[in-house]
Amino acid sequence: MAARDYGQYCGVTRALELVGERWALLIVRDLLVGPRRYGELAAGLPRIPSNILAARLKELQDAGIIRRAPRSRVIVYELTPYGRELEPVVLALGAWGFKAMGDPREEQIITPDSMTMALRTAFRPHVALHLPATVYGARLGPADLLVRVDGPTLDVTRGDGPADLAFAAGPDIHRLISGELAPDRAIATGVVEVLRGPGALLERFASTFHLAA
Amino acid sequence: MAARDYGQYCGVTRALELVGERWALLIVRDLLVGPRRYGELAAGLPRIPSNILAARLKELQDAGIIRRAPRSRVIVYELTPYGRELEPVVLALGAWGFKAMGDPREEQIITPDSMTMALRTAFRPHVALHLPATVYGARLGPADLLVRVDGPTLDVTRGDGPADLAFAAGPDIHRLISGELAPDRAIATGVVEVLRGPGALLERFASTFHLAA
DNA sequence: CTGGATCCTGCCCGATACTG
DNA sequence: CAGTATCGGGCAGGATCCAG
Numbered sequence: 001m002a003a004r005d006y007g008q009y010c011g012v013t014r015a016l017e018l019v020g021e022r023w024a025l026l027i028v029r030d031l032l033v034g035p036r037r038y039g040e041l042a043a044g045l046p047r048i049p050s051n052i053l054a055a056r057l058k059e060l061q062d063a064g065i066i067r068r069a070p071r072s073r074v075i076v077y078e079l080t081p082y083g084r085e086l087e088p089v090v091l092a093l094g095a096w097g098f099k100a101m102g103d104p105r106e107e108q109i110i111t112p113d114s115m116t117m118a119l120r121t122a123f124r125p126h127v128a129l130h131l132p133a134t135v136y137g138a139r140l141g142p143a144d145l146l147v148r149v150d151g152p153t154l155d156v157t158r159g160d161g162p163a164d165l166a167f168a169a170g171p172d173i174h175r176l177i178s179g180e181l182a183p184d185r186a187i188a189t190g191v192v193e194v195l196r197g198p199g200a201l202l203e204r205f206a207s208t209f210h211l212a213a
Numbered sequence: 214m215a216a217r218d219y220g221q222y223c224g225v226t227r228a229l230e231l232v233g234e235r236w237a238l239l240i241v242r243d244l245l246v247g248p249r250r251y252g253e254l255a256a257g258l259p260r261i262p263s264n265i266l267a268a269r270l271k272e273l274q275d276a277g278i279i280r281r282a283p284r285s286r287v288i289v290y291e292l293t294p295y296g297r298e299l300e301p302v303v304l305a306l307g308a309w310g311f312k313a314m315g316d317p318r319e320e321q322i323i324t325p326d327s328m329t330m331a332l333r334t335a336f337r338p339h340v341a342l343h344l345p346a347t348v349y350g351a352r353l354g355p356a357d358l359l360v361r362v363d364g365p366t367l368d369v370t371r372g373d374g375p376a377d378l379a380f381a382a383g384p385d386i387h388r389l390i391s392g393e394l395a396p397d398r399a400i401a402t403g404v405v406e407v408l409r410g411p412g413a414l415l416e417r418f419a420s421t422f423h424l425a426a
Numbered sequence: 427c428t429g430g431a432t433c434c435t436g437c438c439c440g441a442t443a444c445t446g
Numbered sequence: 447c448a449g450t451a452t453c454g455g456g457c458a459g460g461a462t463c464c465a466g
Contacts, residue, residue: 004235006239006258006260007259007260007320007321007322008259008321008322008323008324008327009314009317009318009321009322009323009384009387010307010310010314010323010324010327010328010330010331011306011307011308011309011310011311011314011331011334011424012238012239012242012303012306012307012310012327012330013239013310013327014310014311014313014314015306015307015309015310015313016238016239016306016310017310018310018313020233020235020238022217022233025225025229025233026219026225026226026229029225045219046220047219047220063313082312082313085309085312086309088305088308088309089302089305089306089309090225092301092302092305093224093225093228093229093302094223094224094225094228095224095301096224096228096298096299096301096302097223097224097225097226097227097228097229097230097231098224098227099295099298100227100228100231100276100295101222101223101224101227104222105222107220108220108221108222109220109221109222110221110222110223111221111223114221114223114225114226115223117223117225118223118224121224171222174222211224
């Protein structure tokens with residue numbers, strides 16, 4: 001621990017000593033969506049070596065950021081209250097990195113949890129406040145997400161269900177969120193495929209979820 | 214670059230690919246205070262090996278986060294507009310890490326730039342708004358900082374100058390900012406030494422700069 | 427099958443010496 | 447002053463193996 005110490009009495013260095021290691025903040029990102037089992041975390045971080053995942057989980061536990069909790073006979077990892085306070089950090093990183101994402105490459109995948117956090121990052125409560133409550137069913141790559149917007153609150157859950165608008169999209173949905181692609185153009189070009197409901201609702205979606213590029 | 218790629222199409226992973234390496238965000242932290250020469254950066258990051266500093270500067274440049282700029286015959290490094298947008302990330306990390314700082318250890322140092330960013334993190338504009346404009350001269354370890362608070366704006370510069378209250382303190386000032394130590398107790402116990410001006414002004418300072426622990 | 431632990435290989439970091 | 451060169455060590459990466 002002393003070896004990777006930055007030697008400064010400063011909040012930023014302290015934070016980086018705790019969550020600055022490779023993969024650490026991505027584990028936190030996924031746990032911000034909800035408690036996860038070891039295997040679920042591994043599935044959401046396809047390239048992480050199992051020993052690294054195990055090591056990070058142990059370090060994050062020692063730092064009081066996550067804890068192991070028994071859930072009906074199986075162990076899940078969940079954030080402690082202090083770990084949950086990392087949400088502004090993850091959201092700020094996500095918003096900043098969004099602008100540098102560029103076009104998706106072939107080997108880049110989308111995971112349900114990363115998409116969930118991306119939607120939280122792009123959510124504009126002050127805009128949603130003036131729009132009717134809406135439920136979107138979004139099939140994003142392998143992830144089926146149910147996105148409930150009600151006034152200034154957002155709730156994203158996995159799985160299918162009744163929705164005002166159901167649509168499917170790939171990584172190119174990035175261009176819709178950034179405003180580079182207008183909603184009607186997104187449908188016309190096939191970037192977004194409307195599965196159920198009026199396609200015009202995609203406009204509401206795009207104004208609710210937006211990040212400048 | 215592909216080796217340290219996370220393989221996900223996600224804003225958080227993209228951000229960590231760009232600034233997730235060791236030392237990278239600390240370089241950004243110092244450059245958020247102002248442009249710095251190579252030697253100034255090295256002085257503010259005492260433990261960084263010179264080859265690592267050189268490598269990070271090159272990577273951050275390639276990523277469009279910093280640029281080399283000639284300033285009257287010498288080269289300085291400065292943030293690009295995109296690099297400056299990392300300020301929310303650094304502030305969020307600083308605020309989160311502040312709570313985990315604990316007591317200062319012997320080998321931990323304080324640098325002027327890290328203290329400047331810490332003050333920016335702890336600054337409460339909505340509180341300062343209702344207080345008279347005040348200039349503090351703060352000698353924090355080796356750093357002489359001139360802290361100007363005027364309404365909701367904060368300006369921190371290096372060096373000495375006329376101040377309403379001048380004081381000296383060590384790392385234990387952390388306990389004043391967190392509220393663990395009341396201003397009058399801080400003076401009584403010698404944590405803060407008043408150099409000039411009315412010690413009562415330290416109360417204003419403590420309410421202007423505060424981070425919960 | 428889940429949740430790890432244990433190898434080995436290689437690369438990045440750290441420390442220091444050296445140069446334009 | 448602003449970096450480059452070099453070398454040792456320690457994490458990361460990947461595959462495999464083990465326990466409940």
